[in-house]
Amino acid sequence: xxxxxSQINEAIRSDPKGFAxxxxxxxxxxxxxxxxxxxDHRYESHIILLSGPSGSGKTTTALxxxxxxxxxxxxxxxxSMDNYFNTIDPETAPRNRDxxxxxxxxxxxxxxxxxxxxxxxxxxxxxxxxxxxxxxQMRSDIRSQPxxxxxxxxxxxxxxxxxxxxIVGKNPKAFKxxxxxxxxxxxxxxxxxxxxxxxxxxxxxxxxxxxxxSDALFTLKMWANVRRGEKLYISPxxxxxxxxxxxxxxxxxxxxxxxxxxxxxxxPAGTYPVVDDILKAYQHIEPLDEKYISAQSLAREFIGGSxxxxx
Numbered sequence: 001x002x003x004x005x006s007q008i009n010e011a012i013r014s015d016p017k018g019f020a021x022x023x024x025x026x027x028x029x030x031x032x033x034x035x036x037x038x039x040d041h042r043y044e045s046h047i048i049l050l051s052g053p054s055g056s057g058k059t060t061t062a063l064x065x066x067x068x069x070x071x072x073x074x075x076x077x078x079x080s081m082d083n084y085f086n087t088i089d090p091e092t093a094p095r096n097r098d099x100x101x102x103x104x105x106x107x108x109x110x111x112x113x114x115x116x117x118x119x120x121x122x123x124x125x126x127x128x129x130x131x132x133x134x135x136x137q138m139r140s141d142i143r144s145q146p147x148x149x150x151x152x153x154x155x156x157x158x159x160x161x162x163x164x165x166x167i168v169g170k171n172p173k174a175f176k177x178x179x180x181x182x183x184x185x186x187x188x189x190x191x192x193x194x195x196x197x198x199x200x201x202x203x204x205x206x207x208x209x210x211x212x213x214s215d216a217l218f219t220l221k222m223w224a225n226v227r228r229g230e231k232l233y234i235s236p237x238x239x240x241x242x243x244x245x246x247x248x249x250x251x252x253x254x255x256x257x258x259x260x261x262x263x264x265x266x267x268p269a270g271t272y273p274v275v276d277d278i279l280k281a282y283q284h285i286e287p288l289d290e291k292y293i294s295a296q297s298l299a300r301e302f303i304g305g306s307x308x309x310x311x
Contacts, residue, residue, distance in 0.1 A: 001182065001183045001246060002183050002184045002185065002186045002190075002192075003183055003184075003185050003186070003248075003250045004185075004186060004187075004188065005185050005186065005187050005188075005193050005194075005284060005285065006187070006188060007250075008185065008250055008251075008253075008254060008285070008286070009284075009285070009286040011250075012254055012286040012287075012288050013286060016288055016289065016292040017292045019250070019251060019288075019292075020251055020255075020288065020292045020293050020294065020297065021294065023249040023250050023251040023297075024249070024294055024296065024297045024298070026249070027064075027247075027249060027298055028064070030245060031061065031064045031065055031068050032068050034065060034068075034177065034243050034245070035065055035068035035069050035072065036072075037175070037242070037243065038065065038069065038154070038175050039069060039072050039074055041175045041242075042074065042152065042154055044173045044175075045122055045171070045173040045174045045175065046121055046122055046149050046153065046154050046155060047118055047121060047122060047154070047155055047157060047171060047173075047174040047175070048065070048076075048154060048155065048156040048157065048174065048175045048176075048177065049157055049162040049163060049167065049168065049171070049174045049175070049176045049177070050062050050065075050156055050157070050158040050159075050162055050176075050177045050178075050179065051158075051159065051160060051161065051162035051163040051164075051176075051177070051178055051179070051234065051237070051238075051241075052160070052178055052179030052180050052234070052245075052247075053160065053180055053200065053226075053230040053234050053235070054160065054200060054204055054226050054230070055181065055199070055200030055201065055203040055204045055207075055302075056179040056180050056181055056200065056247050057179060057181070057203075057247040057298050057301055058158050058159075058160075058179050059158065059301055060298050060300070060301040060307045061177075061179050061245060061247065061298070062078045062156045062158040063078065063307065064298075065156060065177070066078050066156060069154060073152075074152055074153065074154055075150070075152070075153045075154075076153065076154045076155070076156060077147060077149070077153070077154075077155045077156070078155070078156045078158060079129055079147070079155055079156065079157050079158070080158055080159065081109065081114065081157055081158060081159025081160075081161065081162060082132055082134075082159060083129055083130050083131055083132045083139070084109050084110050084113060084114050084130065084132070084139075084159075085108055085109055085110070085132045085139060086108060086109065086110050086139065087137065087138045087139050088101070088108075088137040088138075093108065094107040094108060096225075096228075102229070103225075103229075104160075104225065104226065104228065104229025104230075104232070104233060105229070105233065106161040106164045106166060106167075106233055109159075109161060110139075111166050111167065113130075114157075114167065115167065115170045115171070117129075118157075118167075118170070118171045118174070119170075121147075121149055121155055122173075124148075124149065124151070125148070126146050126147065126148040127146070127147050127148075128141070128144040128145065128146050128147075129144055129145050129146075129147055130143075130144045131143035131144060131145070160229075160230075160233070160234055161233060161234070162176075163176055163178060163234075163237040163238065163240045163241060164233060164234075164237050165237060165240075168237070168240050175242055176240050176241045176242045176243075177241060177242070177243050177244075177245065178238045178240075178241035178243070178244045178245065179244075179245045179247050180238070180244070180245070180246065180247065181196050181199045181200050181203075181246065181247050181248035181252070182196055182246040182248060183196055183246055183248040184196050185253060185281075185285070193281055193284055193285075194253050194278075194281045194282075194285065196248055197227075198253075198274070198277075198278050198281070199248050199252055199253055199256075201219070201220075201223060201274070201278075202253070202256045202260045202278065203252075203256065203301075203302040204219050204223070204226075204302075205219045205220075205260055205263055205264070206256055206259045206260050206263070206302050206303055207301070207302045209259075209263055210259075210302070210303065210304045211304070215263065215266065216260075216263040216264055216266060216267055216275075217266075217267060220267070220272050220274075220275070247298060249297075249298060249299065251288055251293070251297075251299060252298075252299060253282075253285055254285055254286055254287055254288035255288045255290065255293055255297075255299040255303060256299075256302065256303065257282055257285060257286075257287040257288070258287045258288075258289070258290065259303055260278075260282075261279065261282055264278060264279055265279065290303060290305065293305075295307065
C-alpha cells in the first residue's frame with residue numbers, strides 16, 4: 001500500500017482535523033477486526049504474541065488491542081518482553097561478528113523463563129513477571145509482579161522477538177501479530193517521495209528526544225545496528241503472524257515533521273546521507289499541527305501528549 005502526496009497535502013490544507021480523525025478511525029477499524037479474531041481464538045490459547053521492528057507502534061497497538069478486547073468483556077493484560085532480558089554478563093552475552101555485545105539478539109532474553117511462563121499461563125497457573133532495570137542493565141526478580149489469568153482472560157506479550165522460532169516453536173497455538181510501517185508516500189506517477197524505513201527512523205528520533213532527551217545523532221549512531229538486528233532476528237519471522245498490521249498512517253510523516261525536521265537540521269549536511277534525503281523529502285510534505293491529533297492516535301506514541309504518554 002502507498003499514500004499519495006498530493007492527497008495528503010490537500011487534506012491537511014483543507015480539513016486537518018477531519019484528515020487526522022479519518023486516519024485514526026481506519027487504524028481503529030483494523031484493531032477491532034484483529035481483536036475479534038483474537039477473541040475467537042482465546043480457547044486455543046490465552047497468549048497473544050505481538051512483534052515488529054523498532055518504531056512500528058507495538059506499544060500503542062498492544063494497548064488498543066487490549067482495550068478492544070476488554071470492550072468485548074475479555075480482561076487482557078499486556079506484558080513487555082523487555083522485562084525478560086537477562087542481566088548483562090560480558091562473559092556469556094551474545095556477540096556480533098565485530099565482537100561487541102549483540103543487544104539486538106533474541107538470546108539476550110531469558111528464553112527458557114519466557115517459554116516456561118507461557119506454558120504456565122495456558123495451564124491457568126500464576127507467574128511472576130520480572131522487572132528489567134535498563135539503567136543498571138539488570139533484571140530484578142524482587143520487583144516481579146504476579147499474573148494469573150482467569151478462564152476468559154488473555155495476555156499480550158509484546159516485544160521485537162515475539163515471533164522468533166525459539167518462542168513460536170514452543171507456543172504454536174498462541175495468536176500472533178506482526179506490526180510494521182510498510183507504506184511509502186508517492187507522487188502522482190507512483191515515484192517514492194518518502195520511504196517507509198524513514199518513517200520508523202523519524203519516529204525513533206522524535207521518541208528518543210521526547211522521552212529520553214537524546215539528540216538525533218544518538219539515534220542515528222545506533223540505527224545501522226538496529227536495522228541489522230531487524231534483518232537477522234525479526235523480519236524473517238513475520239510469516240508466522242496470523243495478522244500483519246501496517247502501522248504507517250497517512251498522517252504519520254506529516255505529524256512528525258514539526259518535531260523531526262529541527263532535530264535533523266542540527267546534523268551537518270553530508271554526515272548521514274539518509275538525513276539529507278529525508279530533509280529533501282520533507283520539503284514536499286505539509287506539516288500537520290499536533291493540535292489536530294487525538295490523544296488516542298498512534299502518532300502520540302512518538303510525539304507525546306498521550307496514548308498514555310508512552311506508558
